[in-house]
Amino acid sequence: MLLDAERAARLQQPPASPAPDPSAGVQSATVLQSTGLAKRFGADKPVFSDVSFAVRKGESVALLGANGAGKSTLLRCCLRLIEPDAGSIKLFGRELVGAPASALRELRARVGFVFQRHNLVPRLSALSNTIHGALGRSESARLWPPLLWSQALAPDGLRAEALACLARVGLADVASRRADRLSGGQSQRVTVARALMQQAEIVFADEPAASLDPAAGAEVMALFADLNRREKLTFVYTTHNLAHALEFSDRVVALRAGRIEIDAATHSLRAEDLKGLYG
Numbered sequence: 001m002l003l004d005a006e007r008a009a010r011l012q013q014p015p016a017s018p019a020p021d022p023s024a025g026v027q028s029a030t031v032l033q034s035t036g037l038a039k040r041f042g043a044d045k046p047v048f049s050d051v052s053f054a055v056r057k058g059e060s061v062a063l064l065g066a067n068g069a070g071k072s073t074l075l076r077c078c079l080r081l082i083e084p085d086a087g088s089i090k091l092f093g094r095e096l097v098g099a100p101a102s103a104l105r106e107l108r109a110r111v112g113f114v115f116q117r118h119n120l121v122p123r124l125s126a127l128s129n130t131i132h133g134a135l136g137r138s139e140s141a142r143l144w145p146p147l148l149w150s151q152a153l154a155p156d157g158l159r160a161e162a163l164a165c166l167a168r169v170g171l172a173d174v175a176s177r178r179a180d181r182l183s184g185g186q187s188q189r190v191t192v193a194r195a196l197m198q199q200a201e202i203v204f205a206d207e208p209a210a211s212l213d214p215a216a217g218a219e220v221m222a223l224f225a226d227l228n229r230r231e232k233l234t235f236v237y238t239t240h241n242l243a244h245a246l247e248f249s250d251r252v253v254a255l256r257a258g259r260i261e262i263d264a265a266t267h268s269l270r271a272e273d274l275k276g277l278y279g
């Protein structure tokens with residue numbers, strides 16, 4: 001597959017000689033900052049408390065932890081899809097906690113979300129599903145929404161843009177195929193194309209590989225890593241898969257017993273460092 005071939009070629013190349021970087025020494029902007037976040041459900045013991053971490057523009061962060069550690073809850077709290085009990089969440093520098101619905105909508109429109117199970121419209125084509133990404137874009141408010149429902153009705157410019165998004169995830173050749181005729185891996189890649197169409201500045205993904213077979217799962221993770229490196233797209237994804245976290249992320253933030261146990265650059269970690277998360 002092209003993606004794998006590209007990755008292999010890149011791995012064989014010596015690292016590019018460091019070009020003078022005008023932003024050298026300047027850390028890239030923080031896009032997400034969670035401070036002192038806490039959540040409990042009812043009278044249960046807290047899922048987590050005092051969780052603080054930051055994600056910088058262009059990073060690829062794996063949120064790691066055993067099943068039930070609270071990864072999905074934390075990811076959803078970061079968009080207030082689940083209301084945290086305490087703490088602050090700054091997204092693109094703006095406070096989400098207590099923000100009115102209109103501000104929340106505006107901020108969420110800048111975030112792509114990829115779930116464990118793709119949520120495509122089964123009877124529509126990959127292309128139509130990708131075009132749906134434009135629904136949340138502010139300039140789409142001027143369009144009659146049904147025009148964005150099917151590629152057949154969509155303005156030419158948007159259709160061409162959606163095709164380009166499918167090409168960026170390696171799926172230009174199945175643009176006209178119905179979503180329910182795609183493989184699991186292809187479907188998940190369409191959800192990524194839809195996030196690209198949305199012009200998301202950060203993509204949150206909750207166990208994007210967990211419902212796929214191992215090969216398709218690794219392919220989707222490789223796609224994230226590729227888009228992150230090639231297009232500097234920011235990714236935050238949960239995974240319980242150590243190997244995926246180690247191979248595909250820049251940084252690992254690991255939850256255990258309701259706290260952040262590890263927050264470190266991935267290259268500084270070995271598999272042994274992470275085994276304790278499952279104890």
Ligand SMILES: Nc1ncnc2c1ncn2[C@@H]1O[C@H](COP(=O)(O)OP(=O)(O)O)[C@@H](O)[C@H]1O
Binds near residue numbers: 041069070072074
């Ligand atoms: N809506 C909910 N109501 C009650 N308990 C929940 C709810 N969602 C998650 N939990 C509990 O919170 C804990 C963390 O769940 P979750 O965030 O799904 O973990 P992970 O994604 O790491 O597997 C688990 O004990 C789970 O049972």
Ligand SMILES: [Mg+2]
Binds near residue numbers: 071072073206207238
């Ligand atoms: Mg989960």
